[in-house]
Amino acid sequence: MKLANQLQGIAPSATLGITSYANEMRASGIDIVDLAAGEPDFESPYQAKHDAIQAIEEGFTKYTNTSGIIPLKATIAEKLIYENNLKYVNDEIIVSCGAKHSLFNLMQVLLNPGDEVLIPSPYWLTYPDQVRLHGGVPVFIPTNEQTGFKMTATQLTQFITPRTKALIINSPSNPTGAVYDQTTLEAIADFAITHDLLVISDEIYEHFLYDGRTHCSIASLGPKIKARTIVINGISKTFAMTGWRIGYAAGPKPIISAMVTIQSQSTSNPSSIAQKAAIGALREGRDFYTRMVKEFSERRAMGHAQLTAIPRVSCLEPEGAFYLFPNISELIGTRLANKSMTSASQIATYLLHEAHVAIVPGNPFGSPSHLRVSYATSREKVKGGLERVHLALQKLQTVAS
Ligand code: PMP
Ligand code: GLU
16 A cells, blocks of 8 residues: 655654553563653642543533633633743634644644755754655754754854745753753844744743753744744643643744644544643642752752763753753764674664663664663662663673774
């Protein structure tokens, strides 16, 4: 059977794939430490669970408005004012089945074949595939440890063409943890305005910030940039609610209403029950995520110290999100017995089978010389998992020529 051409070059999400593979290994009795999953190990907030149960009991179990119930959109609008200094009205907000779904709707309404989207690399692996699925062309902006994994407005000049349609900013970043400061964002905003670009600002990790850093939404830097920015966010990370599937987008009305049209012809509304839970979570607010981020900050420090103690591994201290992104370029080309480690993918496979630690290789994030280690899991698991990684990588080194 011949499937649609648009599937060519599209891979299933590696982050989800490795996590389910690790789950299968665990189910077969293997003691796997999962440092792959990008989801907080905290329980979802009490209020969210309570409100969901109440919704079921009260029969709030039917279709809702496609773009989300008004009380949820009002709560999101309040959050955007209070936390991000951004004012949006009801018609400028859409609630979807996760931020990934909001992004998918957005790509559908923005891209024509050949439209180019600027994506700082390393990137969250879903961006380029969603661009390709909609006929667009991802254009990667290289960043590395020397630039703190951040792009600059000056650098963007080299990549702009008459086909450039949009620019993605993901701060704090998955997988690098980079957090953009206001001055850099101001320069990027000026660039977007001058070159008539749309900006897709994925702010899903906005509260996962360390060492006193603060989050700035590029859309808050003035009416001109707000008018060309679509803010993407959700409750998966902030409220440890990955399975509930609630995300949202806020932006100019014509774009949001086109996204509602697409959503009305695909999924319809997100789950009525999860929408009620999302109101509960957003109202519980700051207390919940402050406690979680404090714990993550400890794990980050511990994991970073463990990784940098491994010979031939270096690791920039992440500024935000909940991933460590060690550079393992010096291990590429090493051998174990007759096996040569030619990329991060091979090293991640080796760690999975030999050390029983699941880690995502940098390859699908656009960097074959890094690994992505999630510390959204217990301290014991981070500690124990990285001890195993240390021993396994040391073995590699001892047999390297
Ligand atoms: N953006 C980034 C950068 C992510 O890492 C994720 C991971 N889940 C998402 C968006 C999507 O989150 P969700 O669909 O669970 O809201
Ligand atoms: N975003 C998370 C991650 O990067 C969850 C998996 C996914 O949605 O791809 O691990």
